[in-house]
Amino acid sequence: MISVVILGAGNVATHLFKAFEKAENIVVNQWYNRSLKTIKPYKNKIEIIDDLALLNDADVYIIAVSDDAIAELSEQLPFENKLVVHTSGGVGVYDIDKKHKRGVFYPLQTFSKDAEMDFKSVPICIETIDKKDYHILKALAISIGSPTKKVNSDQRRVLHLAAVFVNNFTNQLYRIGHEITESEGAEFDLLKPLILETAKKVQELSPYMAQTGPAKRHDKKTIKKHLKILKNEQHKDIYKLLTKSIQNTHGTSTGSATNFEKNTHNGRKKL
Amino acid sequence: MISVVILGAGNVATHLFKAFEKAENIVVNQWYNRSLKTIKPYKNKIEIIDDLALLNDADVYIIAVSDDAIAELSEQLPFENKLVVHTSGGVGVYDIDKKHKRGVFYPLQTFSKDAEMDFKSVPICIETIDKKDYHILKALAISIGSPTKKVNSDQRRVLHLAAVFVNNFTNQLYRIGHEITESEGAEFDLLKPLILETAKKVQELSPYMAQTGPAKRHDKKTIKKHLKILKNEQHKDIYKLLTKSIQNTHGTSTGSATNFEKNTHNGRKKL
Incomplete structure (x- = not known):
């Protein structure tokens, strides 16, 4: 049994909390928040507290607050030499106060407030300063069904950055698709199966291999047509820049590509 | 029974061809290609020809060739007053020679060479010059299980353009994610569940509502950190431009957004 405080x-x-609650070999001892209001709906399931002095003993303390608040909260914890981890992609493990045994338990996924999340689809990136602490975090992840990966701070930092590209920026491209279609009275919904298929394709194929379209084909006529249709100057800039980026990746129409492309385009690995 | 020539x-x-072959009320009479080599593997299933003079009678002739070749091929067809359609997002219906009854049968999806495609996930955008021709194309789409939508040339043009954003450009963001992670020895595979979840999210939620991350939060500290990690100048430019685009969409941190955003962010429609 692993005991946890959130x-x-x-x-x-x-x-x-919801995932831990369902797991058989995890017990959540307490749930702390600065304000009780947000966690009040859970008060019949778990002891909720807003005073750090009330914290009980646990195997792992999981700090899941905004990046800027992690260091200070870790400092305020009224004990030492216990395993304290944060869940952030962008914060170093050394930002946790040094009186603790320190680690990171970073779920690489986008969470919605309401939708249920199956933790099978949430890879947990684990980092600990002391090797001995690694196994308990791994056991914690496995108990909720998550794949795990040992990831150092540099790797976690680039994963977080890459996540901005494949999640936030991708979502903004969906948004632009939404704006463009609705501006002509076409339905964004028609694009939804394509959006899903695009994401499914790179589950098996590398993005390099999955690429198609006018930019890759150097189809100047279509590119020109598209730029003419776009009215928003920023959309035009995004179209041009990403077209150039695709062409840099895939080389000229006669087919020169950098070494990275050649080396990674077949990359099919299992998680 | 609808008879078709591809x-x-x-x-x-x-x-x-594969979808029509499986459909109960569609018969493919012939499959034409300029070179027989590509379609030879199908010769036991279907009459294959490379000579337009051999074309037989059919209800619908489907021209699925590269954009530039559509007009010329339609002109070369040795008959008139029959329903001839193309399958392109970027070509007008009037590009088909005027001796024919003309239409468009545009499948809005990305097709891989090898992977099977379930046509339930392939919306067919239909356009015809003569209203009477619409129903046979709709019946054709329904027979292979596809959702259909009546779409005029302007709408089809913007759908095709939007498809470049949500498919080609999105795939390039995946590619950049691949480059960034591998440059630090982190695994791109860790991002795959996030990629899938990002696409799934907008099946229910508008991209506006689904947005999260440092750009939307105006989290200058994280944005600065990310720009420092990025070594590739073009990746930096893409990061900056898409961050700006997100901030234009979502307004300042105090929350001004344009009318379009206010009007569409709740948009949940069914196909």
């Missing part, structure tokens, strides 16, 4: 009440904290 | 041998032609 600190924070955002999406990550809430989804972790 | 002209062309690319991904769209091949996937359509």
Whole structure:
């Protein structure tokens, strides 16, 4: 049995609480938040507290608060030499106060407030300063069904950055698709199967191999047509820049590509 | 029973052939391609020809060739007053020679050469000059299980453009994610569940509502960190431009957004 205390009440904290609650060999001892209001709906399931002095003993303390608040909260914890981890992609493990045994338990996924999350689809990136602490975090992840990966701070930092590209920026491209279609009275919904298929394709194929379209084909006529249709100057800039980026990746129409492309385009690995 | 002739041998032609073959009330009479080599593997299932003079009678002739070749091929067809359609997102219906009854049968999806495609996930955008021709194309789409939508040339043009954003450009963001992670020895595979979840999210939620992350939060500290990690100048430019685009969409941190955003962010429609 692994005992856990959760600190924070955002999406990550809430989804972790729900997953831990269902897991057989995890017990959540307490849920702390600065304000009780957010976690009050759970008060019949778990002891909720808003005073750090009330914290009980646990195997792992999970700080799931905003990046800026992690260091300070870890400092305020009224004990030492216990395993304290944060859940952030962008914060170093050394930002946790040094009086603790320190680690990171970073779920690489986007959480919605309402939708249920199956933790089978949530890879947990684990980092610990002391090797001995690694196994308990791995056991914690496995108990909720998550794949795990040992990831150092540099790797976690680039994963977080890459996540901005494949999640936030991709979502903004969906948004632009939404704007463009609705501006002509066409339905964005018609694009939804394509959006899903595009994401499914790279589950098996590398993005390099999956690429198609006018930019890759150097189809100047279509590119020109598209730029003419776009009215928003920023959309035009995005179209041009990403077209150039695709062409850099895939080389000229006669087919020169950099070494990275050649080396990675077949990359099919299992998680 | 609807009889069909397919002209062309690319991904769209091949996937359509396979779907038509399975459908109960469709018969493919012939499959034409300029070179027989590509379609030879199908010669036991269907009459294959490389000579337009051999074309038989059919209810619908489907031209699924590259955009540039559509007009000329339609002109070369040795008959008139029959229903001839193309399958392109970017070509007008009037590009088909005027001796024919003309239409468009545009499958809005990305097709892989090898992977099977379930046409339930392939919306067919239909356009015809004569209203009477619409119903046979709709029946054709329904027979292979596809959702259909009446779409005029302007709408089809913007759908095709939007498809470049949500498919080609999105795939390039995946590619950049691949480059960034591998540059630090982190695994791109860790991002795959996130990629899938990002696409799934907008099946229910508008991209506006689904947005999260440092750009939307105006989290300058994280944005600065990310730009520092990025070594590739073009990746930096893409990061900056898409961050700006997100901030234009979502307004300042105090929350001003344009009318379009306010009007569409709740948009949940069914196909």
